[in-house]
Amino acid sequence: MTGSSEKGNDKGKSFGVTPQSQDFNDWYNEVVVKADLADYSPVKGAMVVKPYGSALWERVQRWLDDKFKETGHESLLFPTLIPMNFIAKEADHVEGFAPELFTVSKIGLEVLDEPYVLRPTSETIIGHMWAGWLNSYRDLPFLHYQWGAVFRAELRTKLFLRTSEFYWHEGHTAHQDEAEARAEVMQMLGIYHEFCRDVLALPVLRGEKTASERFAGAVATYSIEGMMRDGKALQSGTSHYLGQNFSRAFNVKFQTRDQKEEFAHTTSWAISSRIIGALIMTHGDDKGLMMPPNIAPTQVVVIPVGRKDNFDQMVQEGEKLAAELRLGGVRVKVDKRDGVTNGFKYNDWELKGIPVRIELGPRDLESGVVVVKNRTADDKETLPRAEAVAGMVERLNGIQAFLLQRATDFMIENTVTADTYDEFKAAIEAGKWVRAFHSGDPESERQIKEETKATIRNEPLDGSEFFAEREEGVCFHTGKPSGYGKRVIFGRQY
Amino acid sequence: MTGSSEKGNDKGKSFGVTPQSQDFNDWYNEVVVKADLADYSPVKGAMVVKPYGSALWERVQRWLDDKFKETGHESLLFPTLIPMNFIAKEADHVEGFAPELFTVSKIGLEVLDEPYVLRPTSETIIGHMWAGWLNSYRDLPFLHYQWGAVFRAELRTKLFLRTSEFYWHEGHTAHQDEAEARAEVMQMLGIYHEFCRDVLALPVLRGEKTASERFAGAVATYSIEGMMRDGKALQSGTSHYLGQNFSRAFNVKFQTRDQKEEFAHTTSWAISSRIIGALIMTHGDDKGLMMPPNIAPTQVVVIPVGRKDNFDQMVQEGEKLAAELRLGGVRVKVDKRDGVTNGFKYNDWELKGIPVRIELGPRDLESGVVVVKNRTADDKETLPRAEAVAGMVERLNGIQAFLLQRATDFMIENTVTADTYDEFKAAIEAGKWVRAFHSGDPESERQIKEETKATIRNEPLDGSEFFAEREEGVCFHTGKPSGYGKRVIFGRQY
Numbered sequence: 004m005t006g007s008s009e010k011g012n013d014k015g016k017s018f019g020v021t022p023q024s025q026d027f028n029d030w031y032n033e034v035v036v037k038a039d040l041a042d043y044s045p046v047k048g049a050m051v052v053k054p055y056g057s058a059l060w061e062r063v064q065r066w067l068d069d070k071f072k073e074t075g076h077e078s079l080l081f082p083t084l085i086p087m088n089f090i091a092k093e094a095d096h097v098e099g100f101a102p103e104l105f106t107v108s109k110i111g112l113e114v115l116d117e118p119y120v121l122r123p124t125s126e127t128i129i130g131h132m133w134a135g136w137l138n139s140y141r142d143l144p145f146l147h148y149q150w151g152a153v154f155r156a157e158l159r160t161k162l163f164l165r166t167s168e169f170y171w172h173e174g175h176t177a178h179q180d181e182a183e184a185r186a187e188v189m190q191m192l193g194i195y196h197e198f199c200r201d202v203l204a205l206p207v208l209r210g211e212k213t214a215s216e217r218f219a220g221a222v223a224t225y226s227i228e229g230m231m232r233d234g235k236a237l238q239s240g241t242s243h244y245l246g247q248n249f250s251r252a253f254n255v256k257f258q259t260r261d262q263k264e265e266f267a268h269t270t271s272w273a274i275s276s277r278i279i280g281a282l283i284m285t286h287g288d289d290k291g292l293m294m295p296p297n298i299a300p301t302q303v304v305v306i307p308v309g310r311k312d313n314f315d316q317m318v319q320e321g322e323k324l325a326a327e328l329r330l331g332g333v334r335v336k337v338d339k340r341d342g343v344t345n346g347f348k349y350n351d352w353e354l355k356g357i358p359v360r361i362e363l364g365p366r367d368l369e370s371g372v373v374v375v376k377n378r379t380a381d382d383k384e385t386l387p388r389a390e391a392v393a394g395m396v397e398r399l400n401g402i403q404a405f406l407l408q409r410a411t412d413f414m415i416e417n418t419v420t421a422d423t424y425d426e427f428k429a430a431i432e433a434g435k436w437v438r439a440f441h442s443g444d445p446e447s448e449r450q451i452k453e454e455t456k457a458t459i460r461n462e463p464l465d466g467s468e469f470f471a472e473r474e475e476g477v478c479f480h481t482g483k484p485s486g487y488g489k490r491v492i493f494g495r496q497y
Numbered sequence: 498m499t500g501s502s503e504k505g506n507d508k509g510k511s512f513g514v515t516p517q518s519q520d521f522n523d524w525y526n527e528v529v530v531k532a533d534l535a536d537y538s539p540v541k542g543a544m545v546v547k548p549y550g551s552a553l554w555e556r557v558q559r560w561l562d563d564k565f566k567e568t569g570h571e572s573l574l575f576p577t578l579i580p581m582n583f584i585a586k587e588a589d590h591v592e593g594f595a596p597e598l599f600t601v602s603k604i605g606l607e608v609l610d611e612p613y614v615l616r617p618t619s620e621t622i623i624g625h626m627w628a629g630w631l632n633s634y635r636d637l638p639f640l641h642y643q644w645g646a647v648f649r650a651e652l653r654t655k656l657f658l659r660t661s662e663f664y665w666h667e668g669h670t671a672h673q674d675e676a677e678a679r680a681e682v683m684q685m686l687g688i689y690h691e692f693c694r695d696v697l698a699l700p701v702l703r704g705e706k707t708a709s710e711r712f713a714g715a716v717a718t719y720s721i722e723g724m725m726r727d728g729k730a731l732q733s734g735t736s737h738y739l740g741q742n743f744s745r746a747f748n749v750k751f752q753t754r755d756q757k758e759e760f761a762h763t764t765s766w767a768i769s770s771r772i773i774g775a776l777i778m779t780h781g782d783d784k785g786l787m788m789p790p791n792i793a794p795t796q797v798v799v800i801p802v803g804r805k806d807n808f809d810q811m812v813q814e815g816e817k818l819a820a821e822l823r824l825g826g827v828r829v830k831v832d833k834r835d836g837v838t839n840g841f842k843y844n845d846w847e848l849k850g851i852p853v854r855i856e857l858g859p860r861d862l863e864s865g866v867v868v869v870k871n872r873t874a875d876d877k878e879t880l881p882r883a884e885a886v887a888g889m890v891e892r893l894n895g896i897q898a899f900l901l902q903r904a905t906d907f908m909i910e911n912t913v914t915a916d917t918y919d920e921f922k923a924a925i926e927a928g929k930w931v932r933a934f935h936s937g938d939p940e941s942e943r944q945i946k947e948e949t950k951a952t953i954r955n956e957p958l959d960g961s962e963f964f965a966e967r968e969e970g971v972c973f974h975t976g977k978p979s980g981y982g983k984r985v986i987f988g989r990q991y
């Protein structure tokens with residue numbers, strides 16, 4: 004399916020979307036294309052990110068990049084190609100990634116003796132470079148990251164969620180000892196948590212993955228997991244402690260303070276363009292997207308609603324209001340399109356999830372008022388024109404808080420406790436997350452996954468706000484004692 | 498050569514570099530690695546961009562990206578892979594790029610029937626997508642761009658200048674008619690010129706390329722060309738009018754205002770990470786880089802020069818001064834390294850080209866002064882501590898202006914007029930640019946290139962500040978009348 008997006012609504016089918024409550028999957032696929040976020044491409048599994056999607060991704064990048072720099076990290080750019088034999092140097096790593104690799108076998112007319120792969124992730128080539136750069140403990144820590152595209156074959160494309168090329172940052176750090184490396188892993192998980200909560204209005208479950216769900220080559224993997232509006236989990240970011248696995252494989256060693264040689268302790272961490280998928284699937288409703296104001300490229304749209312004889316004048320009034328809003332720090336657009344109905348415009352901006360719409364009509368203006376509609380509310384309000392600017396930042400903050408609260412309530416309401424396998428299966432079938440005791444036995448995990456498609460999303464971090472209570476109990480599946488000192492969270496996942 | 502960078506100067510060889518005046522090529526290769534700009538990678542032809550180089554590139558991106566948005570352009574992300582058969586659809590395009598293509602022939606274990614190539618540029622896949630998005634003249638113009646990596650095989654690597662993977666933006670726009678498309682081409686060339694002059698302090702020659710030097714598939718190619726300190730030219734940015742060549746090949750058509758079908762008129766334009774090479778080779782001296790303050794990630798370095806008993810106190814004083822400078826909008830670092838000499842630090846920051854160094858010593862501070870050294874000056878100055886902040890922005894502006902003037906003078910002094918082939922050859926041998934009449938005959942261009950390695954850099958734009966006078970004359974090579982109504986500029990190039 005190529006070039007398949009429908010423009011505006013001038014190609015037959017209306018731009019109404021399948022209601023979210025009717026078919027979540029269709030709703031998602033339609034809203035992504037119709038809201039101008041992304042499109043399918045002629046390259047199997049790869050997407051085109053369109054202007055709205057790209058504007059969102061740029062805002063994700065800007066916030067995180069500032070935070071990485073604030074915490075002392077430096078950006079670098081490593082090659083997209085990696086010598087095939089590098090991938091094989093860490094045994095778990097190659098096993099994990101081999102089925103997904105893109106192979107480059109020819110450059111110009113020259114067939115390569117030693118092929119390259121397109122990076123699925125860059126631990127290997129970064130390890131190789133570090134080995135050349137690292138001499139002494141004085142050189143550490145290395146606090147590196149890069150923004151770029153990575154490549155992992157996907158059988159079935161789903162825009163933003165499963166694409167064979169996707170966009171991300173990957174952080175890579177090297178430290179003198181385990182404690183410092185582990186502190187970095189938790190710091191970055193904390194930054195991801197803060198970003199999701201405060202910017203994207205996504206409540207996320209922070210915790211550690213079980214061994215079967217670890218990154219290929221890691222000693223410990225931590226994740227943040229969000230609950231989508233169909234009850235499925237979406238892993239939205241990961242932070243890995245890699246121990247000395249990669250530094251041994253790539254000879255990343257240094258002279259310690261007391262003149263010994265030691266391998267560095269390394270970490271890696273990432274958030275990818277999947278996060279746009281999480282944003283969409285957490286906040287929408289039947290009519291389309293709901294964009295949290297803190298990430299929305301456009302927070303307010305002003306719609307002049309005059310008729311022919313006074314439309315131009317209403318456009319001018321709209322520009323004036325927009326200029327005032329911009330001075331107040333609001334990101335605003337005026338919809339000056341002529342020749343489409345107001346109803347069309349309202350639907351269009353609701354589909355795109357713009358947080359606030361302001362309607363400017365001649366009669367309202369004469370009465371000194373404007374009409375305001377929050378994307379998250381059912382009804383319009385009438386506001387004095389003089390107050391249209393003053394209250395807008397608070398209004399946007401209110402919408403931001405509302406969306407976080409709505410998503411948090413949804414997650415809590417849809418997470419249930421189960422103590423028997425029957426309870427467990429019923430809850431999973433009903434699209435819930437399940438809090439349950441598990442023994443920690445990987446074979447039991449595998450069986451549960453096979454029978455119910457549910458996996459352990461993570462073991463909630465001590466002290467985090469969701470489901471993290473310490474508790475002892477018996478595994479619902481094996482009857483053995485719990486392996487975690489608390490319940491873990493099961494769910495189906497994207 | 499892998500992982501070859503030398504850290505600090507603790508690996509034997511001092512971090513002094515081969516003087517620029519002695520061997521420009523060695524100077525360049527050494528300074529790039531030693532200043533922590535980039536390194537060689539284990540991937541043939543590909544570089545690693547290190548923190549300093551990446552910080553420069555980020556500043557390039559930020560300035561240009563803001564300007565693109567200001568002028569109404571939207572960013573998108575298109576796939577890195579392109580179906581091989583797309584490249585072949587525009588005849589000149591495939592001829593130009595075939596020898597440089599990277600071929601992806603396998604995904605996972607599946608050998609592809611139809612291979613992909615890594616994009617050398619994206620006209621083809623963007624044309625394909627546009628065909629699906631474009632219906633009516635109302636949809637135009639498309640004003641698109643993307644940031645990313647592109648791939649073109651290089652035989653001999655030169656960091657930033659010739660790498661098989663490099664970084665760029667590529668702008669792609671589609672318009673209703675030729676006039677609007679050509680105006681876009683000139684607008685973007687103008688933005689590139691402004692950026693080079695005002696931010697990078699690079700004087701550039703704006704002009705049109707001859708047919709033999711055009712982009713593969715273009716109707717007209719415009720370039721900006723800088724003169725490096727060895728007299729060679731470096732093409733630093735290009736802007737192409739593509740006519741309807743790509744829109745015909747990819748069926749990018751629309752319904753006109755009067756209900757006809759027409760192919761869109763398209764453009765493309767780019768500045769790549771080569772521009773970092775131009776920056777280095779335009780401004781350095783025997784000691785290393787000279788960074789124009791407007792692009793420098795660090796504009797001022799403060800060096801506490803106390804001894805053991807008062808070093809910590811001087812560091813504190815340094816932090817205080819740095820905080821004041823930051824409030825004044827200056828990008829500043831304090832060099833707190835212990836255990837290296839002051840001389841080491843001075844050399845290190847001079848190598849890196851930091852515009853201003855401030856030395857903070859206890860005796861000076863008691864006398865109420867600091868020592869200031871501009872990277873572009875030979876001597877130190879003593880300034881009252883109280884004035885150390887107030888004058889810094891003007892000082893930085895002065896350095897910026899000085900570097901632009903120095904480069905401009907150099908370019909003018911090293912461009913000579915020739916009217917015979919003997920004069921021409923002597924000037925080219927001496928490393929000059931040559932202003933000369935040329936007939937416009939491509940076969941003559943080819944012969945001149947073969948015999949002297951010099952090519953026509955461009956035909957200077959009417960009205961631009963360098964070498965653009967209208968003049969009639971006779972071709973120095975063929976004796977035919979000039980084909981341009983002015984002299985064109987020849988030079989050897991990177």
Ligand SMILES: [Zn+2]
Pocket residue numbers: 196200206207468
């Ligand atoms: Zn939280």
Ligand SMILES: [Zn+2]
Pocket residue numbers: 690694700701962
């Ligand atoms: Zn100029």
